[in-house]
Amino acid sequence: MLRPGIVLPALVALATVLLGGCAGAPDESEPPVITEAPPTAPPTLIGERVELVVFGAASLRDALAAAKSVYEMDHPTITLTVAADSSAALRTQIEQGAAADVFLSADSVNAQRLVEAGFADGEPVAFAQNALALVVPSSNPAGIQAPADLADPGVKIIAAGEDVPITLYAQEVVRKLAGLAGYPAGFAVAYGANVVSREDNVRAVLAKLELAEGDAGFVYVTDAVSSTQVQVVPLPAGTNVAATYAGVVVGDSTQPAEARQFLEWIAGPDGQAVLARFGFGPPP
Amino acid sequence: MGLSTLAALIAAFLGLPIIVLVIRAAMASSDAGFALAPAVLDALGLSLATTAVSLVLTVLLGTPLALLLARRRFRGSGLLEAVVDLPIVLPPSVAGLALLFVFGRRGLIGEPLGLMGVSIPFTTVAVVIAQSFVAAPFFIRSARAGIAAVDRDLEDAARADGASELQVVRRVTLPLAGSALAAGLVMAWARSLGEFGATIMFAGNLPGRTQTLPLVVYAEFQAGDLAASTGAAAILVLAALGVLVAVRTLHWGRALDVRRLA
Numbered sequence: 383m384l385r386p387g388i389v390l391p392a393l394v395a396l397a398t399v400l401l402g403g404c405a406g407a408p409d410e411s412e413p414p415v416i417t418e419a420p421p422t423a424p425p426t427l428i429g430e431r432v433e434l435v436v437f438g439a440a441s442l443r444d445a446l447a448a449a450k451s452v453y454e455m456d457h458p459t460i461t462l463t464v465a466a467d468s469s470a471a472l473r474t475q476i477e478q479g480a481a482a483d484v485f486l487s488a489d490s491v492n493a494q495r496l497v498e499a500g501f502a503d504g505e506p507v508a509f510a511q512n513a514l515a516l517v518v519p520s521s522n523p524a525g526i527q528a529p530a531d532l533a534d535p536g537v538k539i540i541a542a543g544e545d546v547p548i549t550l551y552a553q554e555v556v557r558k559l560a561g562l563a564g565y566p567a568g569f570a571v572a573y574g575a576n577v578v579s580r581e582d583n584v585r586a587v588l589a590k591l592e593l594a595e596g597d598a599g600f601v602y603v604t605d606a607v608s609s610t611q612v613q614v615v616p617l618p619a620g621t622n623v624a625a626t627y628a629g630v631v632v633g634d635s636t637q638p639a640e641a642r643q644f645l646e647w648i649a650g651p652d653g654q655a656v657l658a659r660f661g662f663g664p665p666p
Numbered sequence: 667m668g669l670s671t672l673a674a675l676i677a678a679f680l681g682l683p684i685i686v687l688v689i690r691a692a693m694a695s696s697d698a699g700f701a702l703a704p705a706v707l708d709a710l711g712l713s714l715a716t717t718a719v720s721l722v723l724t725v726l727l728g729t730p731l732a733l734l735l736a737r738r739r740f741r742g743s744g745l746l747e748a749v750v751d752l753p754i755v756l757p758p759s760v761a762g763l764a765l766l767f768v769f770g771r772r773g774l775i776g777e778p779l780g781l782m783g784v785s786i787p788f789t790t791v792a793v794v795i796a797q798s799f800v801a802a803p804f805f806i807r808s809a810r811a812g813i814a815a816v817d818r819d820l821e822d823a824a825r826a827d828g829a830s831e832l833q834v835v836r837r838v839t840l841p842l843a844g845s846a847l848a849a850g851l852v853m854a855w856a857r858s859l860g861e862f863g864a865t866i867m868f869a870g871n872l873p874g875r876t877q878t879l880p881l882v883v884y885a886e887f888q889a890g891d892l893a894a895s896t897g898a899a900a901i902l903v904l905a906a907l908g909v910l911v912a913v914r915t916l917h918w919g920r921a922l923d924v925r926r927l928a
Contacts, residue, residue, distance in 0.1 A: 435872070443889060465872045466889070475870050479771035479780075480788035582888060589890035609890075 432640050433461045435481060437472040439488035439547065439627065440583035441512065441602045445660040446486070452656055453647065460640060468583035469493075470545035476501055482632045483641040486648070488512070488584070488602075489547040490628040497630060503638050506628035508665035509649035510657050513622050514551055515606035516615045517591055517599060524597035526615055529559050532598060533572035540587045540596035541577045548584040551623050552600035558621040588612065604661040626665060684903060691900030694893040703894035708874045709882040710901060713859060716790060716878065720797035720858045721851065724805045728854075729847075732809035733835065754803045758863025761799055765868040769795060792869035793876050797858035805847075805854040812846020813839055849916040856909040860902065 438446045443466040450462040465472070469487040473496055476482050485502075486509070487493040493506035518526050524537045532539060542549045560569040578596065581587045587599045592611040602625065606614050629648065631641045647653045654664055695702075702710070735747060753761060769776045769786045776786055786792050816839050824838045825831075840847065862880040869876040871885055879898050886895035 440889070463872065463874060465870070467871065475788060478766060478787055479776075479785050480870050480872075481785065585890060586888040589888060592890055593892075 431459050431461055432637055433463055434483045434637065434640055434644055435463045435465070436484045436486065436644070437476065437480070437482040437632075438464055438466050438486040439469045439472075440466050440585040441488050441548070441605055442466060442486055442510075442627070443585055444608055445604070445657050445662065448659065449648065449653060449656045452652070453644065456652070460644075462644070466583075466585070468542065468546040470543065470547070471582060476632055476634075479634075481634070483635040483637060484629060484645055485632055486627065486629040487547070488625060488627055489550070490626055491550070492547065493628040493630045496632075501633050503631040503633045503635065504642070506630045507645055507649050508626050508628045509645070509653065510627040511663040511665055512602045512604055512625040512627065512661075513663075514548075514555055514600050514617070514625070515603045516555075516617055517588070517601055517606050517609075517612040518597060518615055519591050519594035520611050520613055521594055522613065523594060526598050529615065529617060529621075530565055530569070532556075532576065533566060533569050535572075535576075537576045538578045538597040539573065539576045540579050540581060540590045540599040542584055542587050543580045543582065546583055547625065548587065548600060548602065549580075551625050554623045555600065555617065555621055558623075559618070562618060562621070607661050624666065627662075687896065687899055688903055691896045691903075694896050695900070697893070702897050703886070703891070705873055705877070705886065706879075706882055706894055706898045706901070709877050709879045709898060712790070712793070712874065712877065713879045716793045716797060717855055717858045719794045720801060721855055723794070723798045724802045724854050724858075725851065728802050728806045729809060729840070732806050732813055733839070735806070736810045736813035750803050750806050752803075753800050754807075756800075758800060758861065759867060762796065762864035762867025765792075765796060765799060765864060769868070787868060788870040788872065788876060790869075790875055793865055793878060796864035796868050797861045800861050800864055801854040801858035804857050805850040808850025808853060809843065809847050812843035812850070815846070816842045845916045849913050852909050852912045852916070856906060859905055 436446065443464075446462075446464045446466065450464055453462055454460060465482075469489060469492040472480075472482070472485060473487070473492045476485060476496060477499060485493065485496060487496075487506075490506055490508065493502070496502045497506060516529055516532075518524070524531070524534070526532070526537070531537065541552065556570050556573050559565055566572070579590065581590060584601050584605060588601050588605045588609060590596050591599050591601075592609055598615070601612075606612060629645050631638055631645055635641045648657070649665070658664075731750070735743065735750070766773060766787060768774045769779075769792065771777065771780055771785060771787060779786065786795065820842065821834050821838050824834050829837065859878075860880055861878070862884065865876065865878060866881055866884070871877050871881050877885065879902055882898040883895050883902070886892075886898065
């Protein structure tokens with residue numbers, strides 16, 4: 383049996399030891415201050431490793447993981463830390479003080495809003511283009527054959543939150559579908575009524591459909607090709623939309639030169655080669 | 667339907683999801699060669715470090731408060747108790763929002779701190795603050811009850827022998843309340859380890875910096891990596907079981923102590 387008289391001091395001692403190990407952690411997260419080198423110096427001249435925090439749209443998750451390994455190999459002094467979530471959530475976090483260096487949005491709206499709110503350094507840079515895909519679980523539990531079936535009563539549509547880029551793009555597609563011959567007058571309303579869940583971001587929409595917890599949902603083409611557990615329902619010609627991804631250097635970044643270098647890399651040929659592997663197109 | 671059938675149904679309702687989770691985790695981890703995903707390992711280290719710091723803060727700040735609440739009656743002591751208990755019943759997302767309003771970049775304390783170049787939200791420090799905020803009440807409650815149960819005659823005897831107030835507290839009160847303090851500590855640790863809502867709102871979800879184990883369960887599930895999510899969840903289940911065993915052992919210890927005293 384544990385004697386209480388021993389347990390308490392032991393726990394405190396353990397906590398103290400762990401405290402010693404952790405006290406440095408917040409400091410480590412602070413980027414090293416570079417005073418000797420001019421800010422435009424290439425990072426290879428700087429002895430210390432620089433950590434760049436990249437906030438990227440959820441749809442970029444896999445592509446950014448690949449970009450990280452390529453970029454770190456080409457830039458040995460840079461370490462990339464990637465956080466992926468909805469562009470709207472990431473923008474809110476930056477506005478609330480999250481220490482990010484680069485923000486890669488799945489639209490130009492969220493990047494532009496960051497600029498307008500005074501939280502960006504410079505103008506947004508378009509770096510990729512995507513399109514939408516209507517997907518259903520491989521088992522297609524609701525038997526959806528065409529987008530018109532989305533308005534059938536009882537179809538469980540998984541969508542993302544109101545401010546999330548995929549939702550805005552999906553609404554545009556639904557509007558275009560509603561205007562087609564053969565689509566009922568109340569198609570957009572019926573689609574909205576069939577939404578059973580609003581997920582945090584597009585990857586969460588994909589995950590719910592992979593688990594067959596929902597019947598259908600709009601994701602990006604890149605998400606659809608990344609999954610073996612969903613199938614794509616073709617959209618009629620002229621109803622798809624082009625999603626332009628734009629990135630921006632965060633105004634509070636303590637290493638704006640390295641941040642800009644990464645943003646230019648992802649928009650440049652090397653970054654485009656990585657993005658293309660995941661199905662992203664070049665920016666318009 | 668007999669009482670035992672009903673009891674079995676309810677036990678299955680409570681126990682089955684956890685059992686299935688552990689089985690799924692075992693299957694997923696044997697597929698992965700019993701290796702945890704890197705994100706889960708990072709989160710495990712971060713969770714252990716941050717909960718340890720939260721625990722130290724909780725003990726240092728919570729013990730004097732527990733002593734005060736257990737030993738003194740004063741104007742507003744009832745209100746103070748309510749304030750201390752509030753985080754226990756408050757939804758964590760509300761706690762996260764409230765913490766942002768105080769420590770955030772435009773917050774009551776966060777704004778002046780920002781002028782001095784200190785930014786708390788979305789850092790590891792914010793994780794510790796969120797954990798301490800939601801977990802400290804568990805320790806303070808248990809410590810308060812334990813200290814209140816200590817026989818005051820024993821304290822008076824020590825005073826009569828010339829012990830100072832600090833000596834009375836350190837040598838008599840706290841050791842006698844030791845098992846209640848330890849039980850409170852274990853409960854507080856469990857609560858801070860499981861902290862989710864306040865963390866994701868106030869500290870964000872950055873791998874290696876603010877992404878603790880519960881956040882990994884959520885983030886990997888959202889991203890579709892069910893195996894990583896399940897692995898992290900299994901660690902949390904094991905920790906929770908350990909906490910229950912520890913608390914039971916501590917209460918058993920107290921029962922024995924009481925019997926010995928009688």
